[in-house]
Amino acid sequence: MSRLLMNLFGRPYGFLGNIGGRIMAAANKEINEWTVALLDIRSNDKVLEIGFGPGIAAEKISNIIKEGIFVGIDPSEVMFSQAQKRNEAAIREGKVKLQLATIEHLPVFNEAFDKIFSINSILFWEQPIERLKELRHLLKPNGLIAITLQPRSKGATNETARQEGEKLVQYLKEAGFSSIRLEEKQTKPVSAVCAIGANPSS
Numbered sequence: 435m436s437r438l439l440m441n442l443f444g445r446p447y448g449f450l451g452n453i454g455g456r457i458m459a460a461a462n463k464e465i466n467e468w469t470v471a472l473l474d475i476r477s478n479d480k481v482l483e484i485g486f487g488p489g490i491a492a493e494k495i496s497n498i499i500k501e502g503i504f505v506g507i508d509p510s511e512v513m514f515s516q517a518q519k520r521n522e523a524a525i526r527e528g529k530v531k532l533q534l535a536t537i538e539h540l541p542v543f544n545e546a547f548d549k550i551f552s553i554n555s556i557l558f559w560e561q562p563i564e565r566l567k568e569l570r571h572l573l574k575p576n577g578l579i580a581i582t583l584q585p586r587s588k589g590a591t592n593e594t595a596r597q598e599g600e601k602l603v604q605y606l607k608e609a610g611f612s613s614i615r616l617e618e619k620q621t622k623p624v625s626a627v628c629a630i631g632a633n634p635s636s
């Protein structure tokens with residue numbers, strides 16, 4: 435990925451990153467809502483998002499949870515500030531907690547999560563299978579993980595999305611998840627895919 439695209443979307447930075455965040459807030463809204471729906475969030479769920487970007491899913495989830503909590507990590511200061519603005523009230527109420535961090539250097543969490551998810555971020559992780567194994571250890575038994583991708587590279591098609599989806603399924607298998615399934619959403623400009631798995635109970 436070029437430096438320009440990295441600064442816009444990969445790890446949004448500076449003026450361009452600010453614009454990238456605004457574009458993603460609009461362009462990724464549908465797949466954020468879809469992923470949240472697939473996770474079937476309950477009002478007491480503890481939820482972790484990796485790479486929260488402009489904070490669209492955080493906003494949606496904070497409207498569902500009552501006794502639960504949403505925790506998000508993202509290494510981009512520009513995304514942190516956009517997500518913080520978008521979720522100001524929920525942060526004040528203690529329902530949303532945002533942290534500047536990477537998946538490669540996760541903060542210490544005090545409790546296990548019911549749901550963990552990530553949208554269009556796994557492409558930027560180092561050694562994704564190792565990272566997914568670490569995430570599995572942060573999930574409660576039978577807790578769910580959802581990894582969504584909508585390929586945006588030049589020339590990407592619905593077939594590209596399906597191939598990426600199969601790759602995600604393989605990653606989840608290798609990371610030790612069970613009951614893995616792949617969902618596809620027909621959306622523009624190309625389909626999005628979401629690989630979902632559970633943390634085995636024993």
Ligand SMILES: C[S@@+](CC[C@H](N)C(=O)[O-])C[C@H]1O[C@@H](n2cnc3c(N)ncnc32)[C@H](O)[C@@H]1O
Pocket residue numbers: 443444445446458459462466484485486487488490507508509510513535536537538552553554555558559560
């Ligand atoms: C393409 S954006 C997607 C943002 C958001 N999930 C959405 O759907 O709009 C990718 C996000 O992943 C974050 N990211 C990149 N590398 C990361 C890493 N190593 N660990 C955690 N997040 C990362 C970026 O800062 C950025 O906010």
